[in-house]
Amino acid sequence: MSTDAHVARRDAIADYRIVGAERLPHLERLVALAAAVCGVPTAVVNIIDDTHQHQIAAIGLEPAVCAREDSMCAAVLHESRHIWVTDAREDPRFAQNPFVTGQIATVRFYASSPIVTPAGITIGTLCVFDDEVGELTAQQSEALDTIARQVVEILELRRVAAELRRSNEQLAQFASQVSHDLRNPLTALGGFLELAEDDPGLTDAPMAAESVARARSVAARMTDMVVDLLAYARAEGVQPRRVETDVAELASSVIEDLDAAIESTGASVAVEAADPVVVGDPTLLRALLQNLVANAIKFSSAAGVSPRIAIRAEHVGDAVRLTVDDNGPGIPVDDRERVFGLLERGSTTEGTGLGIGLATCRRIAESHGGRIGVEDSPLGGARVWVVLPDTTATDAQATLTA
Structure with missing residues (x-):
């Protein structure tokens, strides 16, 4: 094997972080299945590096480590294919192996299937013997190959989960720094606005006084949002608060916060949400709706039209459906799932943002037990819909039952 191949295998094994790891129950269940299917007492998942064979999951023996030169599986690793022999004593590849001669064990029947990564690198075997x-x-034989592929699936899931944990930790650190950087100027802004409100001259300028008061309100909401979203980013898996939130009031605060963007683009924003009350985290739901409305304004304006936005909320069965429509360029069908990925943008939105907003919206919707998606809008652009469970109805029914 070439030096490059050795390096690739070492790197692949290191990426999985399984050598020396704690017990792996999912792999143990697979080796038990392999032994049962093949009708033998012993099955092992072996990871083979440059110097050793590491038994990372086994049934019929305690997992151990042996030198690579003593390994039966290492003798056929380069073949990277399913192998079985009726009597290892009669096979020249195994006849002098210490696992066959009695020095370590007395293996006779042996079969193995390679463990091959998605990149095509063979890092070990799933073997059964007697x-x-x-x-x-x-x-x-086919079943053993299939189970070996399942071993790879489990290793891949562990690898991806570990990468996500590291990514979330880095994101939390980043969010903490950004939060610090944002909160300081927001605090300063609030202080300056408070001083401005106390200026006696404002009593003779009611329009200015009203503008300062609105600015203080927006700054306070921004501060609350930064603090709560940071806590949410840090608290992976923690359920959001459950508070009755009026959708019309939510939309009104969002429109006020986006006043500058609405005025500068000449956008019109209509709200039809007289009835629905949703139960959820007000800060997170406001962030969700603000992202959707801001996107609608931005992309419609970028398309060269005067933005028309419609916010609607209605009861649909045992759920509340919230929609934000626009008259912008829309989102192609092929992009409608992809745009919800972190750092993803639709093909019609190049250069208009980092692609974080919709990923955040999906996370917020799903944390409330809801769903989010995109379809065509009757206004000619995109309609983003969010369906949230109507827990107010559930709570009312529970109260009546009690």
Whole structure:
């Protein structure tokens, strides 16, 4: 094997972080299945590096480590294919192996399937063996190959989960720094606005006094949002607060916060949400709606039209459906799932943002037990819809039952 291949295998094994890891129950269940399917007492998942064979999951023996030169699986690792022998004593690859001669064990029947990463790198085997001679049917051979592929699936899931944990930790650190950087100027802004409100001259300028008061209100809401969103980013898996929130009031605060963008683009924003009350975290739901409305204004304006935005909320069965419509360029069908990925943007929105907003919206919706999606809007652009469980109805029913 070339030096590059050795390096690739070492790197692949290191990426999975399984050598020396704690017990892996999912792999243990797979080796038990392999042993049962093949009708043998022993099955092992072996990871083989440059110097050693590491048994990371086993049934029929305690997992251990042995030198690579003593490994039966290492002798056939380069073949990277399913192998089985009725009696290892009669196979030149294994006849002098200490696992066969009695120095370590007395293996007779042996079968293995390679563990191959998605990149095509063989890092070990799933092997079954017995002290008695044996056979494998074609169906058993196929099953062993299938279980070996499942081993890779589990290793990949562990790797991705570990990467996500590291990514979330880095994101939390980033969010903490950004929060600090944002809160300081917001605090200063609030202080200056408070001083401005106390200026006696404002009593003779009611319009200015009203503008300062609105600015203080917006700054306070921004501060609350930064603090709460940071806490949410840090508290992975923690359920959001459950508070009755009037959608019309929510929309009104969002429109006020986006007043500058609405005025500068000449946008019109209509709200039809007289009835629905949703139960959820007000700060997170406001962030969700503000993202959707801000996106609608931005993309419609970028398309060269005067933005028309419609916010609507209605009861649909045992849920509340919230929609934000616009008259912008819309989102192509092929992009409608992709745009919810972190750092993803639709093909019609290049250069208009970092692609974080919709990913945040999906996370907020799902944390409330809801769903989010995109479809065509009757206004000619995109309609983003959010369906949230109507827990107010559930709570009322529970009260009546009690």
